[in-house]
Amino acid sequence: MNFQPVERKQFAIAVSPKVFDAVGKRAREQGLSPTAYAKLLFEAGFAARVGQERGLPADDTELDEQVRLVFACAGQGDSKAIARATGVKPALVERILDAWRRGAFSTKEKMR
Known part of the structure; x- marks a missing residue:
């Protein structure tokens, strides 16, 4: 199998100090950088939004499951x-x- 590098683009966002600290704390608990943790959260939220746009809205339980799946697919957790x-x-x-x-x-x- 031959994997090709994928071009990456960046977003720059600003959050409150409280959110920044909370993301940093949770990231450390997962052994991630705050940026890597924020990326996983963004990807989970974006997937949920796309589902809503397609008429497949996620309820809270389903959204929780989607977030767990994103983190699981990223290798977080045992x-x-x-x-x-x-x-x-x-x-x-x-x-x-x-x-x-x-x-x-x-x-x-x-x-x-």
């Missing part, structure tokens, strides 16, 4: 938590995560 969020068996989740890690390591080695 394999049991990811399995609960995605409905995939824990053993398969572990195999997928191992393959992603090997692929990421392989890609980093090729870039050197």
Whole structure:
């Protein structure tokens, strides 16, 4: 499998100090940078908004599930938590995560 680099674009946003501190705290708890954590939150919120625009609005429970799925797909949480969020068996989740890690390591080695 040959993965091609994807062009990335950036947004610059400003938030209140209270929100900034709260995002930073939660990011540290997850072992992420505040920017990485904010990106996951944005992606989850954007997915929910697209669903609303398509006439598939998410209720609070569904939105919570979508956020969990985004974080699970980003590798946050242990394999049991990811399995609960995605409905995939824990053993398969572990195999997928191992393959992603090997692929990421392989890609980093090729870039050197």
